[in-house]
Amino acid sequence: MSNLVSKQRTIAKEVTLKGVGLHTGKDVTMTFKPADVNHGYAFMRVDLEGNPVIEADANYVTNTQRGTNLEKKGVKIQTSEHVLAALVGLEIDNVLIELDASEPPIMDGSAKYFVEALEKAGIVDQEADREEYIVRDVISYTDEETGSEITVIPAETYQVTTMVDFGTKVLGTQNATLKNLSEFKNEIADARTFSFLHELEMLLEHGLIKGGDLNNAIVYVDKELSTDTMEKLKVAFKKDSIAVKPNGILDNLTLHYPNEAARHKLLDVVGDLALTGTRIRGKVIANKPGHFVNTQFAKKLSKIIKIEKRNKVPSYDLHKEPLMDVTKIMNMLPHRPPFLLVDKILELSDKHVVGVKNVTMNEPFFAGHFPGAPVMPGVLQVEAMAQTGGILVLSTVPDPENYLTFFMKIDKVKFKQMVHPGDTLIFKLELLSPIRRGICHMQGYAYANGKLVTEAELMAQILKKKD
Incomplete structure (x- = not known):
């Protein structure tokens, strides 16, 4: 195809x-x-x-x-x-x-x-x-x-x-x-549009085809045309005479196609x-x-x-050279392991960003979050999403290392699938409105295993670090 x-x-x-x-x-x-x-x-x-x-x-x-x-x-x-x-x-x-x-x-x-x-x-x-x-x-x-x-x-x-x-x-x-x-x-x-004589009679009685003269509707005569109906039709369609053609339609027009x-x-x-x-x-x-x-x-x-x-899960080539690896990310974000939750940035424009997090068994949180059935906490997925969004907003200033990003609001959060060790999380964030005064309003999606796992609306602000 x-x-x-x-x-x-x-x-x-x-x-x-x-x-x-x-x-x-x-x-x-x-x-x-x-x-x-x-x-x-x-x-x-x-x-x-x-x-x-x-x-x-x-x-x-x-x-x-x-x-x-x-x-x-x-x-x-x-x-x-x-x-x-x-x-x-x-x-x-x-x-x-x-x-x-x-x-x-x-x-x-x-x-x-x-x-x-x-x-x-x-x-x-x-x-x-x-x-x-x-x-x-x-x-x-x-x-x-x-x-x-x-x-x-x-x-x-x-x-x-x-x-x-x-x-x-x-x-x-x-x-x-x-x-x-x-x-x-x-x-x-x-x-052209068409109707049957029996429908036409009903429409005429209810005054429903005021604009229909016989030039814009094919009328199929599916019953005997009574004198009474004939007279009504003459008035409705402003005609002196009305007849039925051999093919069963009123004589007002000729069919374009059988x-x-x-x-x-x-x-x-x-x-x-x-x-x-x-x-x-x-x-x-x-x-x-x-x-x-x-x-x-x-x-x-x-x-x-x-x-x-x-x-809809966007498709990305995870083997391609990333736009930013973890070292470049650390040059921009103030977060550090174990709280740095983004490994790679694949795409970055003035309106969107795509990041990746490889979820492994040796994440520190798995030691305490259901060790027998490890599941990545939803709040950390949202945090990882926000860090990816932080890259988007920090990319708008010339000296990102001098800024910190803070959450202002999290809205409409939905967790749709569980995230387990071995999953690759892909985050996509798009601006909902232009960045003003360092305030960034984004729609975020997280995908894993070809499915949408989390979605949220995020609002964050960047502020200059205090000396």
Whole structure:
């Protein structure tokens, strides 16, 4: 499997589209704006006080009745999926989507116009590498009630297959497949949304498709078209006459593909799975997908990704010449054996440090800490972590030997695995905020045997030694 790292991407300049929301019927202006690295996708409601922002996150999904609807602190975004699908389909990572209403414009019911607008804005590479979740195990979600099921399996690229079966004469079983995101623009983006006549009647009765004229939805006629419904449709869609084509759809438009419904369902899957917040490398197989099952699967996947990210053990070559050996460490840190708990420094930048401690049986603390079942005390792991962090903060002054490092705060400490003699502890500390006045706020992780063993937030301060 190729592990080529690609760069994150955003758009070169902002671009605006106008239209109406399918369910609200309201005029809406939507602007795609470039965003910084690691921003991801987020919606901003510029029509509301304070311009609240809702990130495209599966945990904000509240309702999937007619599209995927997000809500954060009472602020709503409706029908987000087609816009998100366009962004994923063009492999754009960071964009802010400004809206002056709760729902993006429906346009023609597909993602085509969004793709065109984004391409017109231009797509540019950014400095940071793109994060990708590589699927190594089969992950699936089933909705018992409907029999809908989504599974992701390992694959070389992000692929999606959808299988739909509506059990009606007019629309039976259909499949669609996206083998590579590069096919999205030409094969999937222009597949339009659709509904059945029986759904349409219900929506009309409840006043739920104010913006839907017959140019942005394929209507499958799955029952006899009564005169009463015919009249209602004429009014709703501002048409003098309405008829059913031989292929069972209303005569308002022509299908782009015989399997346009399955392709649109695939478009929805791509948009809904954008809510995991991470690019996926794996093959998604969706049987009878719908917004509920898609977003439940996105929630499950994002939870798994978060846990894996947290427990992800960075790989370091322990045989490589270290950046600092123990002698160099002692030139910088005031600690001495048996209280010097770092043997090597492997990496050091202005924002992070990686250190190593080889835990041996002849550590003085093992003589008294459960001699029959030796375990390294957790507080000493935190101390070793802090000493590694001390190297980071002392590297910011020209004369580190004249300073001492003191703890100010230890927070959110978790001990996840025991550390035994023979283990090699790797400490990674990253700054949570820039160092100011010698105060350093760090997130620390300790790893051993390919697992996260300890994590903590540390705050330390360096002070000049008193003469």
